[in-house]
Amino acid sequence: MNETKKLVEIGNIVSNWELSADVNALVLECPDIVSVAKPGQFVMIKNEMGSTYLRRPFGVADVDKEQGLLLLIYRKAGKGTQELAQLDDGAPISVEGPLGNGFSFKNEGRTLLIGGGVGIAPIIYTARHLSKELDGPKPVILLGVRNHKELFWSDFVENFAEKLVYTTDDGSYGRKGFAIDAIPDILKEYPDIKHIKVCGPTIMMKGIAELAIKQGIECEVSLEKRMACGFGVCLGCTFEGKSGKRWKVCGDGPVFDAEEVFG
Amino acid sequence: MNLTRLATDFAGIRMATPVMGASGTFGFGVEYSDFLDLDQVGAIISKGLTPLPRAGNEGVRIAETPSGMLNCIGLENPGIDVFLRDILPKVRKEAPNTAFIANFSGSSVEDYGIMAEKLDVDGVDGIEVNISCPNVKEGGIVFGTDPKAAAAVTKEVKTHTSKPVIVKLSPNVTDITVMAKAVEEAGADALALINTLTGMVIDINTWKPLLGNVTGGLSGPAVKPIAVRMVYQVAQAVNIPILGLGGIATAEDAIEFLLAGASTVAVGAENFVHPDAVVRVAEGINAYLEKHNLSHVSELVGKVQIG
Secondary structure, three states: OOOOOOEEEEEEEEEEEEOOOOEEEEEEEOHHHHOOOOOOOEEEEEOOOOOOOOOEEEEOOEEEOOOOEEEEEEEOOOHHHHHHHOOOOOOEEEEEEEEOOOOOOOOOOEEEEEEEHHHHHHHHHHHHHHHHHOOOOOOEEEEEEOOHHHOOHHHHHHHHOOEEEEEEOOOOOOEEOOHHHHHHHHHHHOOOEEEEEEEOOHHHHHHHHHHHHHHOOEEEEEOOOOOOOOOOOOOOOEEEOOOOOEEEOOOOOOEEEHHHHHO | OOOOOOOEEEOOEEEOOOEEEOOOOOOOOHHHOOOOOHHHOOEEEOOOEOOOOEOOOOOOOEEEEOOEEEEOOOOOEOOHHHHHHHHHHHHHHHOOOOEEEEEEOOOOHHHHHHHHHHOOOOOOOEEEEEOOEOOOHHHEHHHHOOHHHHHHHHHHHHOOOOOOEEEEOOOOOOOHHHHHHHHHHOOOOEEEEOOOEEEEOEEOOOOEEOOOOOEEEEEOHHHHHHHHHHHHHHHHHOOOOEEEEOOOOOHHHHHHHHHHOOOEEEEOOHHHHOOOHHHHHHHHHHHHHHHOOOOOHHHHOOOOOOO
């Protein structure tokens, strides 16, 4: 469980810009939440001027603790995110967090970070944490995207990566296929990889989790489920793990051991 | 916040304020301790408890709707025994001064009696009988839409408890006053209304219902005018006190319920959006009383002027 005190903070928009036709980046000033947010945690945000009712969960993409800035990256998929994309600098956003447990870090071996789609967002902070805040080896980063128009992620992660590998659905950049297809070569090149952390679509995480379990590599997956609250009361996001225990994605996760989810 | 204007005795349950956290939206109360001072919460109304643990419904459980939300959680809860053994002691330790009301349902009249008896313990200040969950067969809705069955459940509960008994009514009936009167005659100490309204959302891309349970319960600001109307109608029909809820997001919303005839209110879905809402609403009521030179919140109850 997350033992940090949860807060609601009004975060003014510092910048809100387009990364691709359907993906935006948003920087909010919310120093109190940023000061305690850990890689893999999330926030629930609400545009108080918007027309949607519930908050929406967003993975913490990165933080600047000195300046108190929070980076979020979102796909303009529905009404709420489309309204969010229209907002100018200075607009107030209600931010609740930090929520959830975040990834765990052990001081042994190299980590392979894998992201798919907007699930790549939390990989940024996680990569920076591994390469700059911890002493261990830089992570290898594997990103699965649709096509060559989604290479904007490089700007966020390339400085933190020992190696950055892309797969694209259409082969327009990097290796054609799914992220999982690139893993055997990466493991061959980096036999010191001891951990895999994945955030992306369920189907992608399932395949990678199964591969990691088979190879005996520790694997954490970051889940996403519909939720109304984000702190364990609505019970919209619960599921039964392989152990038979019931978990809340919001409070017990969103990061889980791959064996408990897909084992 | 100075609470003297707000301290309320609701059917024998003493509360710091008349504003509670509604069942199913407030956990067991302690989940909110980061966001508000639990001493300023009128009462914690627990997540619905059942005789055995329930995993809840499969599939998507939450959907955003215009000014509200649908849910079909399906009464996921650890069961009455785990609640009494593990959760209640923790709640009483972390929120020793807040009234605690246990919400529960069963699948037979006998179940309700057994549950009431198990909940007749120290640390529980009152019980809320759920005969109105729209999402599970065992959630009591069969008792909540038939006045005879509702009366039978109420009588059974009353004979098995020393606690004040609040019966929570469903809005999914033709005439809610029929249900209210039946429950009052059967001995209920108070009524809570409304539970959620049954609704449905269809995904036009897949042509399938969005919710795993096909239908769900509608809550949030969208239901407020219906809830206020029902509280008003029931207040005309019964003499027992009413806990009004349904779409309360602000103090202004709560004051409407009080004027309509509720003597207490509960905040529901809004807790998900603004987790300090229960206390914020109480503060707003207090400010309103001060502004209107009223010495106590009870001076608003049922004061709507008609004609």
